Amino acid sequence: MNTVSVEILEDLYYMGVNDRDTNLFENMWPLPEGVAYNSYLITDEKTALLDTVKITKVDGFLETLRNNLGERDLDYLVVHHMEPDHSGCFKTIMDIYPNVTVVANKKARAMMNDFFGFEPKNFLEVKDGDTLELGKKTLTFVNTPMVHWPESMVSYETSEKVLFSQDIFGGFGALNGTVFDDEMNFEFFEDEFRRYYSNIVGKYSKQAARALEKVKALDIKVICPVHGVVWRKNPQRIIDEYVKYANQVNEEGVVIAYGTMYGNTEKMADQLARFIAEEGIKNVRVFDVSKTNVSYILSEAWKYKGLILGSCTYNNDVYPTMNQLLYTFEMNKMKNHALGIFGSHGWSGGAIKELTRFASEGGDFQVMPTVVDVKGTMEDNDIESLRQLAKEIAEAVKEA
Structure with missing residues (x-):
């Protein structure tokens, strides 16, 4: 008893x-x-x-x-x-x-x-x-x-x-x-x-x-x-x-959630997190959607203003575990977030297309103009694009 x-x-x-x-x-x-x-x-x-x-x-x-x-x-x-x-x-x-x-x-x-x-x-x-x-x-x-x-x-x-x-x-x-x-x-x-x-x-x-x-x-x-x-x-x-x-009142900070198979998208997430920290954002949380249950990612996203989603392409679509996260976010009718997207692919894309759809239909978001889509591994121009995305999200978050 x-x-x-x-x-x-x-x-x-x-x-x-x-x-x-x-x-x-x-x-x-x-x-x-x-x-x-x-x-x-x-x-x-x-x-x-x-x-x-x-x-x-x-x-x-x-x-x-x-x-x-x-x-x-x-x-x-x-x-x-x-x-x-x-x-x-x-x-x-x-x-x-x-x-x-x-x-x-x-x-x-x-x-x-x-x-x-x-x-x-x-x-x-x-x-x-x-x-x-x-x-x-x-x-x-x-x-x-x-x-x-x-x-x-x-x-x-x-x-x-x-x-x-x-x-x-x-x-x-x-x-x-x-x-x-x-x-x-x-x-x-x-x-x-x-x-x-x-x-x-x-x-x-x-x-x-x-x-x-x-x-x-x-x-x-x-x-x-x-x-x-x-x-x-x-x-x-x-x-x-x-x-x-x-009322989804959130605070200054950024959640980065990514799906990766062989590490290229993960490298992008870590590089992006570093650039965001350099912009003065002290609360940066990075999650591998294959390792962390979506309930924790949703909870952190509920707390912080900034949300960045990244995915490798898998069968011409987003990574399956990222798809589950998108579904969860969309179901919970999120709002009051600055949203950025990035991804990678090998020979043909698909992940960015679905992430872009989510950005426009999955909630009430302020979408960042810079979208980073890498073929294979990052090159210098990709790194600079990530730096630009970090500047945009940091600026949007600081306005909260």
Whole structure:
């Protein structure tokens, strides 16, 4: 059993589990630091469980729930989000507590039938602005569609000013003894918060920005997300970070991502990085797309203004792993970036053609005029073209 139970406020408990077993989140994104699934229990005049955890962690979770409830029944199961890492225990909860009333919106109700093959016996459908009285505590529901599923919603407890935010304000990383923001060094988790957002929510940033406007209007003292730490000391910190993420506000720096077979494109990337550093850009990150998972490259690109993509030609097209990166970038609707492209080929091209297409169609980019396409290995004129590309990208980044 690795369920952690901590009292947040009177009659409000954190009940979460650390998952260090799952290697890939959504079977795609690496979890070297693990991930936490968070659930919350209110024990007022009425009891309410807010979300659950992944089914693989059900045993310890149920034991902790029974201990916190004591002899009491569970009155409500509040469903903010139907993704299986949070809804995995719903059916088990309903079997153990057959009198429980499930509280969710209309779209979540339909998903329950799709996911579990039945509808709850007792169901309370809530709309935007509806409330649920629990005694001294009252939950107000706010729909946040497509952040990042259509049924997503949050709830706000008015007496203690607590926001139960589902996936919003979440982050990767198991909670290694740390449950609250004032117990952690934010810089230790910062990259995993941004990687979580850019890969999980990034595509829906317009919807996220609208949802955050709703959230910012609330007087919030505590934020309880379903991943990551509970924000009880400085919730404004993570709100500000998420507003920045949602609006793709980036900072001075350049990400160079390249695909190479025999090293010629890699040499170009290293030469380009050197020229950019000579232009005074201190944050330069270089990634081989065959070695680094796209989730890390996307996260770094979300952070920095400059983005340069380079590829060798492979079967008259971009290198396959670069193609995956382009797909990921395009899917996440990137904007506010200065973009440069370069590449190499042996006897006929193709990579530059696809990179140019991406530059014009794959996002909202400021495209650098200099494109460097090398046949074979670099010559002096190619090196000078890379120097010019470095000047252009550095100038664009410094304007950020």
